[in-house]
Amino acid sequence: MDNNVAPAPSWGRRLAGIEGLRAAAALSVLAYHVGLMASDEVHAGPVGQVILPVLGQGLPLFFVLSGFLLFRPFASSLLRGSELPSFRRYARNRVLRIYPAYLLIFCVASLAMGCVYLVGSTHGFGPENVGRLTDPAKFVANALLVHMFIPQFVMSGLPVAWSLTAEITFYVAVPVMALLAAGLIRRGMPKATALAVPAAALIVIGLGVSFWGHLVADNLGYAQLIDFAFGQTWTAVLLRSFLGQADLFGYGMAAALIVVLLNERGVRRVGIPAKLFLVAGAAASLVAGAGGTMPFLSNFAGVASALLLLAVVLPSSRNDGPNRLAAVLEWSPIRFVxxxxxxxxxxxxxxxxxxxxxxxxVGSSALALPFNVVLVLGIVLPLSAVTYFAVERPAMRLKKRPAKRSDPAIEDRVPSAS
Structure with a gap:
């Protein structure tokens, strides 16, 4: 990570392994979407029924990372009884992180390439739905990332942008939740309990929306189900919103609270058995989601992501080096991705x-999938590197920095995902 944009977190060092987790999330989402090119036969087989859905769980990992990285500075400040991070600085930094790269890629994809959804994802990949987005109202709504609040614009524009709307809503919610926790602390509630309240509330809300959605979906035909979840409907607005993903952010917030509590209590080492338990728990959660509870795979993947995140960021020794799992994720190629x-x-x-x-x-068979992944990566990686160095990094260098370098209430960079 560039030292000019990433100050030290509350452990007294940069959180090793975070970039590696982002790399895993981005590559898994890419591989999943390459599966869109596969044949119906592939989608009906084990690759389409099990492997591709599991690969698609990079998005819950992105949301969990957002919950962790953005809530941690506020939780740390409240636990120490210090002033909350500047809301103005926080808002400025969030805008600089999300919008510059998004606006560039959205404009290029929608106007020059003609490779965005014109109506919505439920209308397929034909020329009547994938092309240049020239409708002024829809273009502006997408540029501002508010299109997911408008039923007739749902899932139009850049295909992954729906998740950015949910992410930005979470950005707005974080300071509100911090103020709520601060109010509970002033009323005499223990600090740890007060900080757990917003995380628990998001988990309950997210799971509630998920259970409601799947309960209703059981009574719908295929076409109705697609419109219900992704069409130009108010139900799609809800299911794709921050509320529909709230538990994923909540798991990340819970992980952040665990980290800052351990730090405040002077815990500088978490043993290998505990790390193995976290990794095993993550694997078990993912298997459970991919097994008999496939409709709730994303919810289970969120739990798995939080457990894996803890295994990566919790220190295994009293020195400043990363633990072994984080060290693997710090390998230069992985970190660059x-x-x-x-x-x-x-x-x-x-x-x-x-x-x-x-x-x-290359083709649409299961054997063609890895070749298509390599093909897409061969184009996307150079494009993304140019965008990062030309747009993302300069924008991040404009972010306002806290006045005190010793202040742990510092956010890491947070990308969003699909």
């Missing part, structure tokens, strides 16, 4: 659409 992961996330589907429309893909 993590640095450019936000641009990878934004670029990959327009590139996939561009290849599909020109019939430049």
């Amino acid at each position: 993590g640095l450019i992961s936000y641009s990878i996330y934004l670029w990959h589907l327009p590139i996939i659409f561009w290849l599909m429309r020109r019939q430049l893909t």
Whole structure:
């Protein structure tokens, strides 16, 4: 990570492994979406029924990372009884993180490449739905990332942008939740309990929306189900909103609270058995979601992501070096992919659409999938690297920094995903 944009977190060092987790999330989402090019036969088989859905769980990891990285500074400040981070600085930094790269890629994909959704994802990949977005109202709504609040604009524009709307809503909610926790502390509630309240509330809300959605979906036919979840409907607005993903952010917030509590209590070492338990728990959660509870795979993947995140960021020794799992994720190529992961996330589907429309893909069989992944990566990685160095990094250098370097209430960079 660039030292000019990433000050030290509350452990007294940069959180090693975070970029590696971002890389894993971005590559898994890319591989999942490459699966869109596969044949119906592939989608009906084990690759389409199990492997691709599991690969698609990079998005919950992105949301969990957001919950962790953004809530941690506020939780740390409240636990120490210090002043909360500047809301103005926080808002400025969030805008600089999300909008510059998004606006560039959205404009190029929608106006120059003609590789965005014109109506919505439920209308397929044909020329009547994938092309240049020239409708003024829809273009402006997408540029401002408010299109997901408007039923007739749902899932139009850049395919992954729906998740950015949910992410930005979470950005707005974080200071509100911090003020709520601060109010509870003033009323005499223990600090740890007060900080757990917003995380628990998000988990309950997210799971509640998920259970409601799946309960209703059981009574719908296929076409009705698609419109219900992704069509131009108010139910799609709800299910794709921050509320529909709230538990994923909540898991990240819970992980952040665990980290700052351990730090405040002087815990500088978490043993290997505990780390193995966290990794095993993450694997078990993912298997459970991919097994008999496939409709709730994303919810289980959120739990798995939080457990894996803790295994990565919790220190295994009293020195400043990363633990072994984090050290693997710090390998330079992995870390570089993590640095450019936000641009990878934004670029990959327009590139996939561009290849599909020109019939430049390798094929549609299961054996062709890895070759298509390599093909897409061969275009997306250079594009994303250029976008990172030309747009993302300069924008991040404009972020206002806290006045005191010793203040742990500092946010890391947070990309979003699909």
